[in-house]
Amino acid sequence: MGDFNEEYDVVIVGTGLTECILSSVFGAEGKKVLNIDQNSYYGSESASLNVMEMWKKFRWSDEQRRVEAERTKAEEEGKPVDASAAPTGPEPPAAFGKKPSEWNQWHISLVPKFLMADGELTNVLHKTGVTRYIDLLQVGGSYVVKGGVPYRVPSTRMEAMTSSLVSSFQKFYMQNFLQFIANYKEDDKSTHKKGLNLDQNSMREAYKIFGLDAWTSEFIGHAMALYVDDSYLDRPAREPIERIILYVRSMARFGKSPYIFPLHGLGELPERFSFLSAVYGGTYALNTPLQEILFDDSGVVSGVKFPHPNTKDVVTVKTKKVIADPSYFLGQDKRIRQVGKLIRAICILTHPIEGTENADSAQIIIPASQTGRKNDIYISLVSSAFNVCPKGFYLASVSTVLENPDSGNPHAELEPGFDRLGLGSGRLGKDEEKFIQVVDLFEPVEDGTKDHVYISKSYDASTHFETCTDDVKDIYKRVEGKDLVIEQRKDEQRADES
Template identity: 40%
Template sequence: MDEEYDCIVLGTGLKECIISGMLSVSGKKVLHMDRNKYYGGESASITPLEDLFTKFGLPPPEEAYGRTRDWNVDLIPKFLMANGQLVKLLIHTGVTRYLEFKSVEGSYVYKGNKISKVPADEKEALTSDLMGMFEKRRFKNFLVFAQDYKEDDPNTWKAMPGFDPKTTTMSAVFAHFNLDKNTIDFTGHALALYRDDDYLGTPAGDTLRRIKLYSDSLARYGKSPYLYPLYGLGELPQGFARLSAIYGGTYMLDKPIDEIVMEGNKVVGVRSGGETAKCKQVYCDPTYVPDRVQQVRLEIIFFSFHE
């Protein structure tokens, strides 16, 4: 560790691993360190199963669980939209060479004592058992409008005279297509993925983009808009870690970070125990420098005082 690096990255969350991967690809000598045992820290994928039981102070798992290395638990599971920005980044950087994904079934709702798949395109809208015959036609027309919608092309708004994505509310759009409350509910929460109904009073542009993303993601692989790493979300940062390693990056997990070494107002290294790695730049999770940051919208900072 007692070497000099161009950059040191602290923390192995997804953002940090993307940064170290991109820096390594660009030719920088990178050291990546994490005080945690797992990639991703508190939201990590934990495997084998013994580690999960240990984390929560439980006795070792019984034999009935089978091979514990076959288990994987994500502490904060999140699906990836198949046509979202993150998947596009994974494909663009080539990290998908080190990852395997599986397609997750689409969104479902519970209605009338049965579970039904949420329709995501006009074909599914016409066969869904969530709506009556006339409502299906109205919802089909709405989906065609949403799928054709382009914010920078007013010609795609003609199905709704007077529509403006920056001023027309989403409730007005639903009213124009005469959709009932049940249809509005699963559209807003299962397609646009809103947690509450506040979006109904906001400009419709963002909601239409969300619905279009859902539809485009569904079309990408045919069965579901959702993807998930085969061995858990921890595979995402590990994939970028492998990318970094191929280009010469060095990784150290379970490594305490005792001090970010400064000379005047300039960062010059990171100390761990009796070792100090010198560097020109430090990228880190804000929790590594709580006395130098304040909470803002961004969750990662660029920490550098070099001239």
């Protein structure tokens, strides 16, 4: 780590995916960017950890982590340390590895999410050239649960005709709707639906115009448009229709599902965006907590203070803009407000998910109506095919918005998901494990345009990144006062043309 500059155009606090994308975008625009993170790894909440790091995070006590941190600090300072000393906390079972080289075969995503094959984030990856440094693999299937059974989500007329997901009576209407989605072109009125104005009619009215019943509308809205609740129904139909078009277009790219996932896990994404930002001259500093944001007499950001990652001396740099994730403002009610809680379980399995044709990867959505809830339950599955775990193992996640946070038994809200994984009623097979975490969800109170402190949103319960890219675009517009348009790098454009 070299010396810091005296001044930066923007200081970004946190290395989550949202922050790292913005860091690379501003770097590509020629801005001088500093990115700091209090953690020792890239990714913040969107990081990938090895199995020993998972044990430290979820199985060690605060005291055990404190002792380990002191030992690590002593090693960094060159003080004598017993190299043969055992870790201060428990190690993973031997089946998951007995030494660091085996623990490092695991890349467990803390916020397991997929990318849409033709989605905003994937387009950003291509245009910025990040795909030069990572491999993206197809996810095996996209499913929705009805009556306790997972069904593939139909995305073409033929699939709608053969699917058992919808009734025989609804198949005709579903086929017509998907034909409309496949053919729709904004500038070709012959592809528009008579009686449907996307800007004037609500999506609830659009479903009615196509003759779609409540269940068909629900799985389209949640498993294809990927809404987390039903509030979209009474908004204009344009955005939901565009989301469904994106789903179908992404599905067409590979055939099995519209989703892709990075080889070696999601931790690759923030790390590669960080690398890209560094290529543009950006500065990164891990193990560097934010100490203070400084303001001028008019209440606008003028700088930040933080301890130097090596010397621990206080460093002050000038800046006029700060972007940060909400975890750096906990307890500051004027900065962030809690909008709910989610509960997420990360599971190590030794088997695929029943009902998915033994898929090595999948997304499954359990709609709220199937469980008597207000919010859907999301399930993701990846395997050793993605180099995220040793052969014979699978990594699954189950997540949902916590609806009864005061019940004293939040795990019960994941029970339908655990049943789908074969882990119902607390069951765990041999060499299986699960890590459960309740997470507070935050959003910024102000938009940041007054004092130039721009705060991102917490990651939601869904298993896709579309809401994350929405946040990236929203923050960029608040910072720059214009829409985010990412131009393709010239070297990438030449590569595409060749």
